[in-house]
Amino acid sequence: MEGLNVMAEWIVVTGLEGALLNLADEGSGADEEPMKRAIAQLKAKGVPVIVFTDSDRAEVEPIRERLGLVSPFITESGSGIFTPVNQNPFAVLLGEKEGEYYVEVLGCPYVQARAGLRVMANLIAHPLKGFGDFTVPQLEKAMQLSEAAAHRAKDREFSEPFMTPKAVDAAVLRQTAEEIGFGLLLRRPDAGRFSVMMGPEAGLEPAVQRVIAVYQQQLSEDETLKVLGLSAQADELAVLAIACSSAEWTGRVVAGPFDWLAAVAPLLA
Known part of the structure; x- marks a missing residue:
């Protein structure tokens, strides 16, 4: 089995723009240090941070590198799910191996x-x-x-x-x-x-549903996955709530990184 086999009971599913970051562009240096520390602490506790975004893979990769994100991520409004091969947590692979990732395609070329x-x-x-x-x-x-x-x-x-x-x-x-x-x-x-x-099968709801399903499969039958959903957009949060209906759901609208840090703080206690 390549990568990691982490039995995650909690996962964070978060929007990128306006939530985890103010801007999905070049970083702001020291301003991102609290985010990096929080993400590192969540990783140490076995809590994956699943990012979803309208952006494409090329836009997300440098942000992931800067912030130390290693978990699967959802691109192009739910059109693709990328799981790093060297950080794969799933016994049942999500998608086909393409270079450095397992790629689950919901969209179209x-x-x-x-x-x-x-x-x-x-x-x-x-x-x-x-x-x-x-x-x-x-x-x-x-x-x-x-x-x-x-x-x-x-x-x-x-x-x-x-x-x-x-x-x-x-x-x-x-x-x-x-x-x-x-x-x-x-x-x-x-x-x-x-x-x-x-593509007709793409979208935030089906993409998150697939991610939730594979994380739930990692747990024992008597365990229920717990999801903290975060977004700057109330409409996106409503979609997440539907997608996570099989899990124990907590959702919060966050207005930027400071709100985001406050929302994940209970998981770091």
């Missing part, structure tokens, strides 16, 4: 998501601008990223974020995506966040 976005734009007779249509400088400006971070943000694998059109009804977008065989994470145009074209 990026080229399919891009093609689906073009088809949807044609069907609704309205242009849709995805990440692939942005130049790096345009993405820097739109998302307030550095040049290096903008390059990483364009390295999508399973989904295509796009600017939510203001002139098209949300129901039309959802129905059209479904008709052409895609899933859609739809966000309001005024929310300052991108909507996401993804």
Whole structure:
């Protein structure tokens, strides 16, 4: 068995942007030291920290390296689950081995998501601008990223974020995506966040459900997995609560790293 076989009774499932970090970009040096210490303490106590994010693998990897995160992580709004081979905690593998990771793919190949976005734009007779249509400088400006971070943000694998059109009804977008065989994470145009074209099986709920299931399998029959769910977004926390219905659930909306540290403090006592 490669990696670690940790029998985790508690796990933390946390959003990245706005919760674990203020910005999913270059670190803030000493400001991250309390997070690093807390994550190291959780690891020492056998408590995995499962990160989920809209970002792609290339964006998450440097953050994991900085903060010392070693547990599985969920990318692209629930389109992929990555478990480091050298830190694999599962007796039953989650996904296929690809390089340094076991990868469970819930989404679709990026080229399919891009093609689906073009088809949807044609069907609704309205242009849709995805990440692939942005130049790096345009993405820097739109998302307030550095040049290096903008390059990483364009390295999508399973989904295509796009600017939510203001002139098209949300129901039309959802129905059209479904008709052409895609899933859609739809966000309001005024929310300052991108909507996401993804595979029909992808999503935060099914991705977290799979992670919860494999951790529960590690426990004995008389043990119930305990989950602390943290997110800056109340709607994401509601999705987590549904995904973790088979576990003992505690959820909390956190407004940045200080709230996050306060939320995990009881697990470190």
